[in-house]
Amino acid sequence: MATTTFEVTGSMDEPSECSALLYAPLAEQATFRQSRIYRFDFQGDGASLKEFAHRTLVDDNVQQLSDSGVPALAGHDFLLDIGMKPGALDNEKEAIMEFYRSLPEPGFVLEDLRISRRYYVTGSRQVDTFVRDMCNPAIHSWCIG
Numbered sequence: 001m002a003t004t005t006f007e008v009t010g011s012m013d014e015p016s017e018c019s020a021l022l023y024a025p026l027a028e029q030a031t032f033r034q035s036r037i038y039r040f041d042f043q044g045d046g047a048s049l050k051e052f053a054h055r056t057l058v059d060d061n062v063q064q065l066s067d068s069g070v071p072a073l074a075g076h077d078f079l080l081d082i083g084m085k086p087g088a089l090d091n092e093k094e095a096i097m098e099f100y101r102s103l104p105e106p107g108f109v110l111e112d113l114r115i116s117r118r119y120y121v122t123g124s125r126q127v128d129t130f131v132r133d134m135c136n137p138a139i140h141s142w143c144i145g
Contacts, residue, residue, distance in 0.1 A: 039113070077122055
Protein backbone atom coordinates (compact mmCIF):
# COMPACT_ATOMS: atom_id res chain seq x y z
CA MET A 1 0.00 0.00 0.00
CA ALA A 2 1.20 3.52 -0.81
CA THR A 3 0.12 6.92 0.44
CA THR A 4 -0.08 10.02 -1.74
CA THR A 5 -0.98 13.50 -0.56
CA PHE A 6 -2.58 16.19 -2.71
CA GLU A 7 -3.10 19.81 -1.71
CA VAL A 8 -5.74 21.94 -3.41
CA THR A 9 -5.26 25.71 -3.24
CA GLY A 10 -7.30 28.57 -4.62
CA SER A 11 -5.35 30.35 -7.34
CA MET A 12 -7.17 33.64 -6.68
CA ASP A 13 -7.49 33.41 -2.88
CA GLU A 14 -6.26 36.35 -0.85
CA PRO A 15 -5.28 36.39 2.84
CA SER A 16 -8.18 36.89 5.27
CA GLU A 17 -8.28 38.28 8.79
CA CYS A 18 -7.77 35.65 11.49
CA SER A 19 -10.57 37.20 13.56
CA ALA A 20 -12.96 35.26 11.29
CA LEU A 21 -11.59 32.02 12.77
CA LEU A 22 -11.38 32.89 16.46
CA TYR A 23 -13.78 33.64 19.31
CA ALA A 24 -11.93 36.84 20.23
CA PRO A 25 -9.72 39.07 18.09
CA LEU A 26 -5.97 38.77 18.40
CA ALA A 27 -3.93 41.67 19.77
CA GLU A 28 -1.78 41.64 16.64
CA GLN A 29 -2.74 41.90 12.97
CA ALA A 30 -2.78 38.34 11.58
CA THR A 31 -4.06 36.76 8.38
CA PHE A 32 -4.62 33.27 7.07
CA ARG A 33 -5.00 31.39 3.84
CA GLN A 34 -6.42 27.92 3.60
CA SER A 35 -6.25 24.84 1.44
CA ARG A 36 -7.52 21.27 1.44
CA ILE A 37 -5.28 18.24 2.02
CA TYR A 38 -6.27 14.82 0.65
CA ARG A 39 -4.27 11.77 1.80
CA PHE A 40 -5.02 8.69 -0.26
CA ASP A 41 -3.94 5.20 0.81
CA PHE A 42 -4.04 3.11 -2.34
CA GLN A 43 -2.68 0.22 -4.34
CA GLY A 44 -2.07 0.28 -8.06
CA ASP A 45 -1.28 2.97 -10.58
CA GLY A 46 -0.31 6.33 -9.06
CA ALA A 47 -0.90 8.14 -12.36
CA SER A 48 -4.51 6.91 -12.39
CA LEU A 49 -4.94 8.15 -8.82
CA LYS A 50 -3.54 11.57 -9.74
CA GLU A 51 -5.94 11.78 -12.72
CA PHE A 52 -8.82 10.79 -10.42
CA ALA A 53 -7.80 13.40 -7.82
CA HIS A 54 -7.50 16.14 -10.41
CA ARG A 55 -10.83 15.30 -12.02
CA THR A 56 -12.62 14.95 -8.68
CA LEU A 57 -11.10 17.67 -6.52
CA VAL A 58 -10.02 20.56 -8.75
CA ASP A 59 -11.78 23.31 -10.67
CA ASP A 60 -9.08 24.28 -13.18
CA ASN A 61 -10.44 27.81 -13.45
CA VAL A 62 -9.77 28.76 -9.83
CA GLN A 63 -7.77 25.97 -8.17
CA GLN A 64 -4.40 24.27 -8.34
CA LEU A 65 -3.37 20.75 -7.36
CA SER A 66 0.01 20.04 -5.76
CA ASP A 67 1.45 16.63 -5.00
CA SER A 68 4.96 17.77 -4.09
CA GLY A 69 4.67 16.71 -0.44
CA VAL A 70 5.64 20.16 0.83
CA PRO A 71 3.24 22.95 1.80
CA ALA A 72 1.93 24.67 -1.32
CA LEU A 73 2.05 28.17 0.19
CA ALA A 74 5.08 29.90 1.70
CA GLY A 75 5.70 32.82 4.04
CA HIS A 76 3.61 31.73 7.02
CA ASP A 77 4.43 31.67 10.73
CA PHE A 78 2.76 28.30 11.26
CA LEU A 79 0.24 26.02 9.65
CA LEU A 80 -2.56 24.07 11.25
CA ASP A 81 -4.12 20.99 9.66
CA ILE A 82 -7.58 20.06 10.99
CA GLY A 83 -9.41 16.90 9.96
CA MET A 84 -12.16 14.64 11.16
CA LYS A 85 -11.31 11.76 13.50
CA PRO A 86 -11.89 8.27 12.10
CA GLY A 87 -15.53 7.36 12.62
CA ALA A 88 -16.77 10.96 12.61
CA LEU A 89 -19.18 11.87 9.85
CA ASP A 90 -17.27 13.35 6.89
CA ASN A 91 -19.67 14.04 4.02
CA GLU A 92 -16.95 15.10 1.58
CA LYS A 93 -15.01 11.88 2.16
CA GLU A 94 -18.15 9.80 1.71
CA ALA A 95 -19.03 11.57 -1.57
CA ILE A 96 -15.52 11.01 -2.97
CA MET A 97 -15.52 7.35 -1.90
CA GLU A 98 -18.98 6.83 -3.44
CA PHE A 99 -17.82 8.34 -6.74
CA TYR A 100 -14.73 6.11 -6.68
CA ARG A 101 -16.90 3.01 -6.11
CA SER A 102 -19.05 3.98 -9.12
CA LEU A 103 -16.09 3.85 -11.52
CA PRO A 104 -15.92 0.62 -13.56
CA GLU A 105 -12.08 0.50 -13.81
CA PRO A 106 -10.35 3.29 -11.90
CA GLY A 107 -6.85 1.82 -12.31
CA PHE A 108 -6.13 1.75 -8.57
CA VAL A 109 -7.63 0.42 -5.34
CA LEU A 110 -8.55 3.15 -2.87
CA GLU A 111 -7.96 1.79 0.63
CA ASP A 112 -8.56 4.95 2.66
CA LEU A 113 -8.92 8.71 2.37
CA ARG A 114 -8.20 11.33 5.01
CA ILE A 115 -9.15 14.96 4.39
CA SER A 116 -8.04 18.00 6.32
CA ARG A 117 -8.23 21.74 5.97
CA ARG A 118 -4.87 23.47 6.17
CA TYR A 119 -4.64 26.99 7.60
CA TYR A 120 -1.52 29.03 6.85
CA VAL A 121 -1.27 31.72 9.54
CA THR A 122 0.86 34.85 9.12
CA GLY A 123 1.42 37.51 11.78
CA SER A 124 0.76 35.39 14.86
CA ARG A 125 2.48 32.66 16.81
CA GLN A 126 -0.43 32.05 19.21
CA VAL A 127 -0.84 28.43 18.15
CA ASP A 128 -2.69 27.45 21.34
CA THR A 129 -5.37 30.10 20.70
CA PHE A 130 -6.05 28.72 17.21
CA VAL A 131 -6.19 25.12 18.43
CA ARG A 132 -8.49 26.05 21.35
CA ASP A 133 -10.93 28.00 19.16
CA MET A 134 -10.88 25.89 15.99
CA CYS A 135 -10.45 22.27 17.11
CA ASN A 136 -13.08 20.19 18.84
CA PRO A 137 -11.23 17.29 20.52
CA ALA A 138 -14.33 15.08 20.31
CA ILE A 139 -14.40 15.07 16.50
CA HIS A 140 -11.18 16.66 15.17
CA SER A 141 -7.61 15.58 14.83
CA TRP A 142 -4.99 18.25 14.14
CA CYS A 143 -1.35 18.76 13.40
CA ILE A 144 0.75 21.91 13.73
CA GLY A 145 3.54 22.62 11.26
